[in-house]
Amino acid sequence: MAIEDYRGDVEMCCRCSACKHIPLQKIKGVEHSEACPSIAKYNFHAYSGSGRLLIAKEMLTNGFKYTDKLLDIVYNCQMCGACDISCKYAMDMEVLEPIYEFRIKAVEEGHTNPALDKAITSLRKQGTMVPGAKAKRGEWAKGLGIKDFLRQKTKVAYHVGCLTSFDKDMWPVARATAKLLNKAGVDFGIGGEVESCCGGRAYQMGYQNDFIRQAQNNMALFKQCSIETLVTSCANGYHAFKVLYDKFGLKGNLEVLHITEYLARLIKEGKLKLNKKVNMTVTYHDPCYLGRLGEPWIHWEGKRIPGYKFVFDPPKEYRRGTHGVYEPPREVLTSIPGLKLSEMDRIKEYAWCCGAGGGVNESNPEFAMWTAKERIEEAESTGAEAIATACPWCEKNFNEAIKESGSGLKVYDIVELVEKAI
Amino acid sequence: MAISKDVYKEFEDVVGAENISDDPVIKAAYRSPDLTVVLPGNTEEVAAVIKLCNKHKIPYKAQSTGWSFMPPTYDFIFLDLRRMNRIIEINEKNMYAVVEPYVISAELQGELFKRGMICNVKGAGSTCTALAMSGHGHMGLTTSTGDRNDLATEWVTDEGEIIRLGTLGASDEWFCGDGPGPSLRGILRGGGVITKQATKVYHWPGPSEYPLEGVSPRYTLGKKPSDLNMMVRYFSFPSIEKLVEAELKIGESEIAFELMGFCPSMVSSNITTSNEEDFATLDKFTKEVQGPGFMVIIAGNFDEDFAYKKKALAQIIKETDGKSLKTVEDPAVESTLLFQCTRVCASIRETFRAGGMFSSMMVQGQRYDNHVKWLEEGAVLKRELIKKGLVIADDGQQFGWGEEQGHLGHTEIFCRFNPYDEKSSKAVQEWLGKLGKRALDGCFAVPAMGVLPVDEIGKRVSNYHVWFGKLKKAFDPNEVGENTGYSYVGADISGVHTSIYKKEPEKASPKQ
Numbered sequence: 001m002a003i004e005d006y007r008g009d010v011e012m013c014c015r016c017s018a019c020k021h022i023p024l025q026k027i028k029g030v031e032h033s034e035a036c037p038s039i040a041k042y043n044f045h046a047y048s049g050s051g052r053l054l055i056a057k058e059m060l061t062n063g064f065k066y067t068d069k070l071l072d073i074v075y076n077c078q079m080c081g082a083c084d085i086s087c088k089y090a091m092d093m094e095v096l097e098p099i100y101e102f103r104i105k106a107v108e109e110g111h112t113n114p115a116l117d118k119a120i121t122s123l124r125k126q127g128t129m130v131p132g133a134k135a136k137r138g139e140w141a142k143g144l145g146i147k148d149f150l151r152q153k154t155k156v157a158y159h160v161g162c163l164t165s166f167d168k169d170m171w172p173v174a175r176a177t178a179k180l181l182n183k184a185g186v187d188f189g190i191g192g193e194v195e196s197c198c199g200g201r202a203y204q205m206g207y208q209n210d211f212i213r214q215a216q217n218n219m220a221l222f223k224q225c226s227i228e229t230l231v232t233s234c235a236n237g238y239h240a241f242k243v244l245y246d247k248f249g250l251k252g253n254l255e256v257l258h259i260t261e262y263l264a265r266l267i268k269e270g271k272l273k274l275n276k277k278v279n280m281t282v283t284y285h286d287p288c289y290l291g292r293l294g295e296p297w298i299h300w301e302g303k304r305i306p307g308y309k310f311v312f313d314p315p316k317e318y319r320r321g322t323h324g325v326y327e328p329p330r331e332v333l334t335s336i337p338g339l340k341l342s343e344m345d346r347i348k349e350y351a352w353c354c355g356a357g358g359g360v361n362e363s364n365p366e367f368a369m370w371t372a373k374e375r376i377e378e379a380e381s382t383g384a385e386a387i388a389t390a391c392p393w394c395e396k397n398f399n400e401a402i403k404e405s406g407s408g409l410k411v412y413d414i415v416e417l418v419e420k421a422i
Numbered sequence: 423m424a425i426s427k428d429v430y431k432e433f434e435d436v437v438g439a440e441n442i443s444d445d446p447v448i449k450a451a452y453r454s455p456d457l458t459v460v461l462p463g464n465t466e467e468v469a470a471v472i473k474l475c476n477k478h479k480i481p482y483k484a485q486s487t488g489w490s491f492m493p494p495t496y497d498f499i500f501l502d503l504r505r506m507n508r509i510i511e512i513n514e515k516n517m518y519a520v521v522e523p524y525v526i527s528a529e530l531q532g533e534l535f536k537r538g539m540i541c542n543v544k545g546a547g548s549t550c551t552a553l554a555m556s557g558h559g560h561m562g563l564t565t566s567t568g569d570r571n572d573l574a575t576e577w578v579t580d581e582g583e584i585i586r587l588g589t590l591g592a593s594d595e596w597f598c599g600d601g602p603g604p605s606l607r608g609i610l611r612g613g614g615v616i617t618k619q620a621t622k623v624y625h626w627p628g629p630s631e632y633p634l635e636g637v638s639p640r641y642t643l644g645k646k647p648s649d650l651n652m653m654v655r656y657f658s659f660p661s662i663e664k665l666v667e668a669e670l671k672i673g674e675s676e677i678a679f680e681l682m683g684f685c686p687s688m689v690s691s692n693i694t695t696s697n698e699e700d701f702a703t704l705d706k707f708t709k710e711v712q713g714p715g716f717m718v719i720i721a722g723n724f725d726e727d728f729a730y731k732k733k734a735l736a737q738i739i740k741e742t743d744g745k746s747l748k749t750v751e752d753p754a755v756e757s758t759l760l761f762q763c764t765r766v767c768a769s770i771r772e773t774f775r776a777g778g779m780f781s782s783m784m785v786q787g788q789r790y791d792n793h794v795k796w797l798e799e800g801a802v803l804k805r806e807l808i809k810k811g812l813v814i815a816d817d818g819q820q821f822g823w824g825e826e827q828g829h830l831g832h833t834e835i836f837c838r839f840n841p842y843d844e845k846s847s848k849a850v851q852e853w854l855g856k857l858g859k860r861a862l863d864g865c866f867a868v869p870a871m872g873v874l875p876v877d878e879i880g881k882r883v884s885n886y887h888v889w890f891g892k893l894k895k896a897f898d899p900n901e902v903g904e905n906t907g908y909s910y911v912g913a914d915i916s917g918v919h920t921s922i923y924k925k926e927p928e929k930a931s932p933k934q
């Protein structure tokens with residue numbers, strides 16, 4: 001698909017501004033009613049989901065003219081999808097897909113962002129875009145005796161992900177994950193040095209071809225090693241393997257599970273027993289790419305039925321965020337003895353983004369931080385002492401925001417809390 | 423007319439560099455090639471911007487949320503009031519709330535629910551401004567209408583003078599729009615910028631927050647509406663006369679919280695989550711209803727009150743031969759309608775989802791007698807368009823609701839269509855024109871603006887446009903207030919709606 005294929009959708013935008021807000025019946029007041037970090041920060045309509053569609057409409061009609069301002073708008077978007085979900089509460093139209101396609105077109109036509117270019121150069125050179133990737137991929141696993149799925153046969157692969165692999169501060173999450181899987185008797189392996197970037201963040205940045213290359217290489221490796229199930233603790237990775245690989249027809253029969261889904265399953269099956277008390281009030285942040293954007297891809301091909309209605313043959317089923325991964329992380333948290341879950345105002349399909357997505361972390365760290373601080377303030381308002389999440393990118397951004405704002409909130413990956421309970 | 427660099431700098435000095443732009447791409451998102459957008463943060467900045475407009479004789483226009491689709495029409499300074507989004511006060515004792523223009527109704531409603539109160543929400547739905555101004559909404563039966571809810575107001579005139587109207591003119595109190603202090607409520611329509619306004623709020627018998635469950639787009643109420651002492655029903659009647667009789671009786675007995683004269687297509691849009699589901703549901707409803715109908719929400723303050731109201735309603739429905747739509751009696755459907763109609767306040771699903779556009783003819787202020795008859799004529803004409811496949815094949819009916827227990831009301835009919843289909847757009851414009859003319863010729867109503875030229879309407883209605891013109895001149899000697907929408911906020915916008923969908927006019931390409 002290309003932006004041109006979404007002309008009908010962009011023309012449907014009725015300028016109602018629902019995309020700027022969380023679903024209207026969920027709004028409790030002026031606080032925490034906004035859904036889109038970009039319009040909330042930059043205020044001009046152009047930065048909202050609707051504004052992006054109106055710009056696309058104008059450019060589809062009068063030609064694409066890339067100005068600095070246009071690129072500022074294009075790249076200051078976390079691709080978090082909140083606009084898409086709020087819009088589709090009432091409308092039958094795509095919002096996030098044309099936003100993606102606009103960015104992909106900009107990249108393909110050479111209108112890139114220098115910071116993102118740098119990240120992609122790193123991806124092309126070393127299979128990861130995490131800066132300062134000095135340590136080797138599998139170094140976090142040293143001494144743990146974890147299987148290497150390239151050499152030792154196993155059906156379950158634990159994909160650790162770039163940030164967790166290369167950022168030493170994240171290693172405890174990977175180690176805890178391995179410990180829990182072992183404890184539950186799961187026969188799993190890691191790619192170690194051959195693990196490579198899922199490509200998801202490259203796609204978010206608009207580098208579709210780099211994403212496809214990564215996806216093809218990864219799938220070839222999984223096939224070669226007869227991997228049937230892939231488990232990851234990174235929400236970006238989850239979205240890439242589960243949704244994007246499927247979108248591009250590359251996923252095959254690979255079962256993709258986020259670690260929270262796997263843990264929820266293992267707890268239910270009695271394979272993992274949580275019996276130590278963790279006396280803590282925790283709030284949970286739904287990562288965009290696990291929550292609303294984690295819902296399966298829906299394959300559809302059809303044509304608009306000519307006439308006055310916006311309907312298709314065959315009927316189009318929209319991804320509206322209904323089937324994202326919302327319950328497994330909550331099930332895991334609430335099965336931890338002593339732990340109290342205190343929810344924020346914006347949760348599940350209308351959760352506020354952590355700020356790190358869509359390359360904003362790299363292209364505009366100040367905006368990423370601003371977005372994270374908003375979330376930290378919301379988390380604090382629940383009275384929780386800690387914010388739990390299920391993605392290393394969220395965790396990293398929150399930790400930095402807390403450091404900058406001087407908040408006393410603690411940040412945990414769910415896996416770390418589970419580890420405390422066994 | 424692009425403004426010069428020096429003039430731009432003067433505006434920039436008022437709002438700050440990050441709050442002004444004339445970049446073509448920013449303008450594209452405001453759907454106009456010729457404007458400079460400013461984002462004032464407070465009343466003083468609004469006043470300073472307008473003073474500069476006067477100094478340089480540059481026209482200006484403001485928007486609150488921009489949902490009205492009143493597009494900028496020529497070069498000007500465009501004040502997007504988005505940064506003015508504070509609730510200044512909620513006065514529970516005197517039952518009013520003071521808001522800035524970018525507080526949306528859903529936000530104010532959320533705050534009010536917690537306090538057992540509710541406000542009128544304009545028919546556009548709860549994404550539009552919570553300023554009272556003009557605007558009629560589906561809860562008008564008990565929450566009245568915008569133009570009767572506005573209390574004290576802070577207003578920046580077209581000359582940039584800050585005027586405090588009503589009680590605010592004599593004290594710091596917001597409780598009255600008419601004084602002690604200057605009252606300009608009667609002419610506060612279209613000129614200047616309202617920067618703060620108090621709006622009346624009303625008693626809300628429902629919960630402080632709906633116990634919603636599920637995930638978008640299929641939220642459900644965790645409880646049956648009856649557990650909250652609430653009930654939603656849709657009744658159809660054998661004739662318009664019977665429907666009107668039932669509406670009036672319900673108003674007289676003051677038993678309903680909301681009476682929304684939805685036609686079946688509006689009910690089906692609101693309870694469904696896609697176009698396909700909508701059309702299938704409408705087919706089912708069409709077979710179930712016996713004629714025109716309305717939706718009614720009963721809300722009890724306590725068990726006995728709820729029981730009494732239900733009993734009285736049943737009696738009225740019996741007397742008027744009403745028939746309940748079985749689908750709506752299902753608690754799941756009932757609860758969807760409940761939060762759709764009190765929190766989301768309908769609108770988007772029922773207007774834009776099907777074809778991308780709607781255009782309507784309405785009368786604000788009245789519902790019964792003449793108006794229903796007039797718009798029933800509109801329904802007959804609309805059905806011809808449906809037959810020709812030019813507009814969405816819904817039931818073709820008029821709709822509306824009583825306000826202030828039926829002393830006032832609102833009557834409307836709309837066509838939904840594809841605005842990019844020239845034939846459809848043209849047919850809808852003609853339909854509106856015919857209806858407008860019929861309104862005047864038949865002495866039924868004053869058609870809303872945008873349908874017929876203002877002077878054609880004006881000369882039939884005491885030359886009101888001439889008076890408006892004189893007022894405008896007095897308040898806006900430099901003619902800087904953009905006056906293409908020179909009537910009032912919430913005026914019918916149908917004509918303007920369709921005009922922006924015409925094939926791109928030549929001048930629409932941004933100036934580089």
Ligand SMILES: Cc1cc2nc3c(=O)[nH]c(=O)nc-3n(C[C@H](O)[C@H](O)[C@H](O)COP(=O)(O)OP(=O)(O)OC[C@H]3O[C@@H](n4cnc5c(N)ncnc54)[C@H](O)[C@@H]3O)c2cc1C
Pocket residue numbers: 483484485486487488489490491492503523544545546547550551553556557558559612613614615616617769770773907910911912913
């Ligand atoms: C789908 C739909 C359904 C609707 N149904 C109804 C209905 O049932 N009943 C009804 O009454 N109306 C209805 N309307 C019109 C609706 O009332 C207006 O759209 C609404 O009041 C606009 O609020 P807004 O904040 O979006 O105003 P905007 O779109 O921002 O502005 C509307 C007009 O008011 C002016 N304006 C905005 N803010 C200010 C201010 N602070 N000071 C001075 N002037 C200002 C603008 O210049 C513009 O001309 C409907 C509109 C839509 C789109």
Ligand code: SF4
Pocket residue numbers: 012013014015016017018019020049050053086087088091095
């Ligand atoms: S993108 Fe959707 S929600 Fe946003 S203004 Fe357009 S139609 Fe409304």
Ligand code: SF4
Pocket residue numbers: 035036037038039047048049052076077078079080081082083084096099
């Ligand atoms: S994807 Fe997120 S940041 Fe981008 S426009 Fe939509 S809501 Fe805003």
